[in-house]
Amino acid sequence: xxxxxxxxxxAGRSGALxxxxxxxRFLAFGALIVLILFFQVWCVAIGTNFLTFENLVNxxxxxxxxxxxxxxxxxxxxxxxxxxxxxTVLTISMVMTAVCITSQHLPVPVGILVGFLxxxxxxxxxxxxxxxxxLAPFIATLGILNVARGLSLVLTQTRPIYFAGDNGFQSGxxxxxxxxxxxxxxxxxxxxxxxxxxxxxxxxxxxxxxLGRYTFALGSNEEAARLSGVNVxxxxxxxxxxxxxxxGLAGVLSAARLGSAQPATGFGLELSAISAVVIxxxxxxxxxxxxxxxxxxxxxxxxxxxxxxxxNVPQEWQIVVTGIVVIGAVYIDNLRRRQRA
Amino acid sequence: xxxxxxxxxxxxxxxxxxxxxxxxxxxxFPGEVHALVGENGAGKSTLMKILDGVYERDSGVIKLKGSExxxxxTATAQRLGISMIHQELNLMPHLTVAQNIFIGREPQxxxxxxxxxxxxxxxxxxxxxxxxxxxxPRKRVSALTVAQQQMVEIAKAxxxxxxxxxxxxxxxxxxDKEIDELFRITRQLRGExxxxxxxxxxxxxxxxxxxxxxxxxxxxxxxxxxxxDATVEQIISMMVGRTIFEAAPEVPEVTNPEVxxxxxxxxxxxxxxxxxxSVHRGEIVGIAGLVGAGRTEVARAVxxxxxxxxxxxxxxxxxxxxxxxxxxxxxxxxxxSEDRKRYGLALGLNVETNVVMASLQRFxxxxxxxxxxxxxxxxxxxxxxxxxxxxxLSQRVRNLSGGTQQKVVVAKWLTADTEILFFDEPTRGIxxxxxxxxxxxxxALAHEGKAIVMISSDLPEILRMSHxxxxxxxxxxxxxxxxxxxxQEKIMTFATQREAAA
Numbered sequence: 019x020x021x022x023x024x025x026x027x028x029a030g031r032s033g034a035l036x037x038x039x040x041x042x043r044f045l046a047f048g049a050l051i052v053l054i055l056f057f058q059v060w061c062v063a064i065g066t067n068f069l070t071f072e073n074l075v076n077x078x079x080x081x082x083x084x085x086x087x088x089x090x091x092x093x094x095x096x097x098x099x100x101x102x103x104x105x106t107v108l109t110i111s112m113v114m115t116a117v118c119i120t121s122q123h124l125p126v127p128v129g130i131l132v133g134f135l136x137x138x139x140x141x142x143x144x145x146x147x148x149x150x151x152x153l154a155p156f157i158a159t160l161g162i163l164n165v166a167r168g169l170s171l172v173l174t175q176t177r178p179i180y181f182a183g184d185n186g187f188q189s190g191x192x193x194x195x196x197x198x199x200x201x202x203x204x205x206x207x208x209x210x211x212x213x214x215x216x217x218x219x220x221x222x223x224x225x226x227x228x229l230g231r232y233t234f235a236l237g238s239n240e241e242a243a244r245l246s247g248v249n250v251x252x253x254x255x256x257x258x259x260x261x262x263x264x265x266g267l268a269g270v271l272s273a274a275r276l277g278s279a280q281p282a283t284g285f286g287l288e289l290s291a292i293s294a295v296v297i298x299x300x301x302x303x304x305x306x307x308x309x310x311x312x313x314x315x316x317x318x319x320x321x322x323x324x325x326x327x328x329x330n331v332p333q334e335w336q337i338v339v340t341g342i343v344v345i346g347a348v349y350i351d352n353l354r355r356r357q358r359a
Numbered sequence: 360x361x362x363x364x365x366x367x368x369x370x371x372x373x374x375x376x377x378x379x380x381x382x383x384x385x386x387x388f389p390g391e392v393h394a395l396v397g398e399n400g401a402g403k404s405t406l407m408k409i410l411d412g413v414y415e416r417d418s419g420v421i422k423l424k425g426s427e428x429x430x431x432x433t434a435t436a437q438r439l440g441i442s443m444i445h446q447e448l449n450l451m452p453h454l455t456v457a458q459n460i461f462i463g464r465e466p467q468x469x470x471x472x473x474x475x476x477x478x479x480x481x482x483x484x485x486x487x488x489x490x491x492x493x494x495x496p497r498k499r500v501s502a503l504t505v506a507q508q509q510m511v512e513i514a515k516a517x518x519x520x521x522x523x524x525x526x527x528x529x530x531x532x533x534x535d536k537e538i539d540e541l542f543r544i545t546r547q548l549r550g551e552x553x554x555x556x557x558x559x560x561x562x563x564x565x566x567x568x569x570x571x572x573x574x575x576x577x578x579x580x581x582x583x584x585x586x587x588d589a590t591v592e593q594i595i596s597m598m599v600g601r602t603i604f605e606a607a608p609e610v611p612e613v614t615n616p617e618v619x620x621x622x623x624x625x626x627x628x629x630x631x632x633x634x635x636x637s638v639h640r641g642e643i644v645g646i647a648g649l650v651g652a653g654r655t656e657v658a659r660a661v662x663x664x665x666x667x668x669x670x671x672x673x674x675x676x677x678x679x680x681x682x683x684x685x686x687x688x689x690x691x692x693x694x695x696s697e698d699r700k701r702y703g704l705a706l707g708l709n710v711e712t713n714v715v716m717a718s719l720q721r722f723x724x725x726x727x728x729x730x731x732x733x734x735x736x737x738x739x740x741x742x743x744x745x746x747x748x749x750x751x752l753s754q755r756v757r758n759l760s761g762g763t764q765q766k767v768v769v770a771k772w773l774t775a776d777t778e779i780l781f782f783d784e785p786t787r788g789i790x791x792x793x794x795x796x797x798x799x800x801x802x803a804l805a806h807e808g809k810a811i812v813m814i815s816s817d818l819p820e821i822l823r824m825s826h827x828x829x830x831x832x833x834x835x836x837x838x839x840x841x842x843x844x845x846x847q848e849k850i851m852t853f854a855t856q857r858e859a860a861a
Contacts, residue, residue: 227472228465231454235462238451245413245449246515247434248463305453 045350046298046314053318057325064329071201077317077324078210079192083108083272084287085213085316088294089220090141090264092312093257095295096224097236098304099148099155101258102288104265106166107140109284111269113170116179116279119187126187133273134266140166141262145255167285174281181277191274209271214313216267221309223260233257237304293340294319297347318343362425364389364554365410365523370419372405379405381578383419387523387554392545394565394586395558397575397598403558404446406575407525411443412436423523434463442516443525446558448508450500457483457496460515486514490544506537513544517553524548525556530564534650542568562591574598616640618676619810620692620779622661625670630656632834634670638779638810643801645825646814648854653834654814655697658781662694663687674779688717690779693772695765697784697814703768704756711738711752713767718775741770745800762793769800780804782813786820798824818847830854 054068061068087104094101115133118124124132140162147158181188191212194205224230232253235243244250273279298315300307322343326336365387372380380402387393395403408414410421412430421428423439430436436443450459457480458465466478483496492510500508509529516524526545530538545555545568557569565572565586573583574597581597621637630653638644646654659665661672663681672679674690681687687694696702704713715722715734722737724730738752747766749759756767765785772780782801786794801824805811815821821828828845830838830853838853 226474228467228474229472231458231462231465231474234453235451235458238453239449242449242451242459243462245433245445246462247432247437305451 046311050314050318050321053321060329068328072204075204075207077320079207080324081316081320082209082213083268083275084290084294085313086216086264086268086271087287087291088312088316089216089309090261091291092295092300092307092309093224093233094261095300095302096233096304096307097254097257100159101144101261102156102159103140103144103162103166104261104291105284105286105288106163106170107137107262107265108269108272108287109170109281110140110166111137111266112273113173113279113281115270115273117173119185120179120181126185130270133270134263137266137269138259138263141259144262145258148258149251149254170281174279176281179279188274188277191271209275212271217309217313224309229256234305290319293344296344299351363387364424366422368420370406370409371417372409372414373417379578383580385573385580387556389552389554390549392549392555392557392569394569394572395556396572396594401575402578403575404527407443407527407556407558410441411525437519440520440522442519442521444512444516444527444529446527448512450508450511452501455497455499456494456511459500459511460518486518490514506533521553523554527558530559530561562594619674621673623671625657625660626668627656627660627665630834631660634836636829636836638812640810641805641808642826643805643811643813643824645821645828646812646831647821647828647850648831650816652831654831655783658694658783658814662692662781688775691777692779693775693777694781695768695783695785697787699764699768704764706757707755709753709755710749710767711735713756714738714741714770714774717771737774741774745770761789762796765789765797779810782811784815785813818850832856
């Protein structure tokens with residue numbers, strides 16, 4: 019515990035912390051493996067195979083959008099807040115991208131940028147409401163959820179906007195890495211690479227930057243941070259901006275994936291994102307969480323959804339199971355916390 | 360001591376409904392420990408929070424090293440070299456020691472916003488070396504003891520190169536040994552020319568550590584004296600505005616020897632070992648012992664808050680089974696926790712709601728609707744009965760003083776018709792004036808025939824209040840003394856009577 023002053027610090031002396039972290043990662047990761055094996059056994063029993071390259075690619079593609087959405091949500095939840103608007107912020111970003119590229123005939127990169135920044139702008143509004151006007155995050159972001167949802171319908175006149183022909187956008191996002199097909203039509207999907215890149219960036223932001231440090235500080239003890247001279251309002255606002263930007267990125271990816279902007283898509287995805295974050299071990303009471311956990315959490319959600327689909331469980335039951343899994347994850351998190359205390 | 364480091368004069372502060380500070384003067388010299396004392400609500404913390412930029416003054420002048428300054432926020436205070444360690448420790452439990460110390464001014468690498476974790480830990484280690492502290496900068500704060508967390512706070516305060524260090528009740532949660540360590544560091548800093556403000560309730564320790572004492576009362580600075588020139592009694596009388604005599608023990612004869620509560624051979628792990636005792640009607644039984652002797656554990660076990668391994672509990676001679684607080688309340692047992700803010704009160708709710716909290720079932724009419732007319736009458740009666748100082752029944756308990764809050768907890772249990780009351784450290788955190796009121800209340804309750812068990816670490820308090828004293832050590836009862844035969848030495852002998860090596 020004690021360390022002779024002045025001597026070089028032994029690496030990883032904080033053993034308890036590392037062990038707890040390791041356990042947390044192992045728990046979620048272990049659950050993911052168990053889940054995959056579970057579906058494999060089920061598939062073998064009904065005479066098919068779950069562990070195929072196609073399925074892997076499908077799961078990667080299916081996870082990517084909500085995975086990116088959950089990255090931003092992780093920051094907000096670590097501060098002890100919640101952002102319910104990410105689903106419909108995704109929608110409005112998707113719509114803005116589509117509007118720019120189709121009816122405004124702007125170049126694709128501009129459309130992507132506008133979609134991305136739309137997310138950031140919505141995040142900024144959330145941030146101002148929560149950090150400066152001191153509204154409860156739940157209520158403020160619930161309001162923005164509906165604002166974004168309504169605006170999306172207004173902008174599209176409630177009709178989907180389809181991209182006419184290939185403009186390089188869809189194929190750029192949905193294609194295979196280097197155009198290489200590894201098995202049939204399937205290669206490594208670029209959208210998955212983009213998600214992993216976004217995750218790496220998020221992990222860097224959370225673990226290595228001032229913003230990340232204050233994200234944890236706010237969730238751990240906001241008053242202490244304030245009394246230490248941290249500009250709490252500013253950093254909290256930025257956390258919501260970051261969350262909005264990730265939602266914007268998810269919107270752009272979603273537009274590419276669907277080849278269109280669907281004004282009704284997105285609503286409800288906030289719950290999948292929050293599930294992924296919580297399953298990944300981030301505490302809803304704030305102060306702790308990891309990006310790796312969130313990524314694993316997102317995969318758990320989508321392996322579950324995809325797996326149940328694959329073995330022909332009716333969709334309504336898939337929803338029930340997903341709900342139970344979230345409750346289970348929170349309960350396990352609770353148990354672990356109690357043990358540590 | 361030529362020029363004061365700090366001078367506050369004519370400081371006024373008004374909160375809605377309260378004039379918190381009236382024309383306050385305070386000064387501090389370099390290399391001085393200046394104690395600030397006063398009852399709860401006297402304005403000590405408010406005055407210091409103005410210095411630290413938590414509150415802004417309404418009027419008055421603050422001079423630092425001779426020049427006038429304005430301190431609108433904490434960041435400014437830090438820049439000016441003023442640091443405050445608040446009563447509630449303000450650390451982030453999920454972050455490491457070093458991360459806590461440098462929060463808000465993390466060393467950054469070549470790229471802006473990117474943290475330099477190595478420099479962070481090295482800076483913290485260097486700081487600890489200077490203070491001769493043994494702490495691991497990489498350890499999570501949640502894994503530290505309260506005393507270690509306090510050291511982190513001090514290190515953090517000093518990392519701003521503070522020339523003024525304010526400590527608000529730094530010793531409240533520390534053991535004697537830890538207090539010694541704190542005082543060692545305090546003296547070291549004083550030697551280095553830091554001006555230290557030490558806010559405390561423990562008057563004895565001021566004699567050990569301070570050079571001057573300033574007494575506050577009702578938002579006024581009453582007087583500033585050299586510590587060596589004042590006796591503790593003089594300081595107390597300045598604090599309360601009247602002379603308090605250490606009253607002779609009020610121990611009325613117990614006339615009715617009926618046993619109300621009897622505990623036989625209670626066991627729970629290593630915390631409670633074969634504990635037996637009884638309490639009579641109208642009797643106050645004190646449980647003395649050192650921290651960790653198992654006193655609170657016994658109270659919680661009898662109250663059903665923790666499960667027991669074995670043992671019997673008899674009420675009026677009849678064996679009862681208590682498997683949870685619901686049973687205990689049903690059998691007329693009330694427990695007043697040492698941490699009343701956490702376990703005794705719903706701070707955000709009003710007086711009336713708190714008073715009827717443990718007996719709400721009785722005020723429920725048909726259809727499960729609470730009959731607010733009845734609860735108001737019941738609460739009104741307790742407010743008068745116990746002389747609870749509250750502007751109204753709808754006052755939030757959070758806004759009441761410590762002593763008044765304690766009375767609200769008592770009112771809660773009286774409303775629930777309890778006849779056995781466990782008081783766990785009933786005067787902790789309560790100022791001198793209110794203490795004697797709590798004592799009167801305990802005596803009055805005993806007089807009415809309640810059976811009272813009082814746990815206290817304050818030996819004079821135990822001696823003054825108890826008819827009988829049970830002493831515990833390491834989970835066992837090591838001695839029992841009548842009021843007549845008890846004295847501090849005997850209690851301490853029992854309290855340190857450890858089990859012979861088996």
